[in-house]
Amino acid sequence: MSARDRRERGSVTAELAVGMPVVALLLVAVLTLAAASTAQLRAADAARAGARQAAVSGDLSAARSAVARVAGGDAEATVTQEGDWVRVVVTRPVVGGWLAHGPLRATGEAVAWVEP
Template sequence: MRRRGRAERGSVTAELAVGMPVVVLLLVAVLTLAAASTAQMRAADAARAGARQVAVGEDPAVVRSVATRVAGQGADVTVTQDGEWVRVVVTRPVVGGWFAPGPLRATGEAVAWVEP
């Protein structure tokens, strides 16, 4: 019995060393997916808020201010008007801080009819 215990000594450490990176990678993937879905919802909400503001006749500066406030820091707001229709596109980073300039960006778009 004593020999068998010594032969298996350290096996838990080896299994943990192999399994821990997988667990960490899975956790990072889940957290990134949650951040991406939140950023996507905020971008879509900001685009809708901006389109509503344009539809009731607000200034483009007010529209950008409202959309940026809803979307959060680092959001890019584009407003284009084609006749009676206006299109607001909001793009924002998925994560903030040092990683904000990264490639992950969420985009929301809304189209509204401009009231006369």
């Protein structure tokens, strides 16, 4: 074994030890971004479904049940009627399980005209 080989021995291990946390952090960031975008789409879809249900039926509790069907049981819905318009705001956690009470939440909002 030459002197150069002895000096470079273990360099791959050191580089791997430095690089792995960076790769792991990048993976967590990408997965969190994917979960956030999915939660945002579900919240927006649930708000639209709730606003549509309230606009057609005029029943605000039916709108809340439509939101629960689309967004899931852990979603919070606020349904208000302002004159001829109904506004539905849906908030749901980005991740589920024991992390559901964390600070990352997605919000969707929809407004619809109440049909006569």
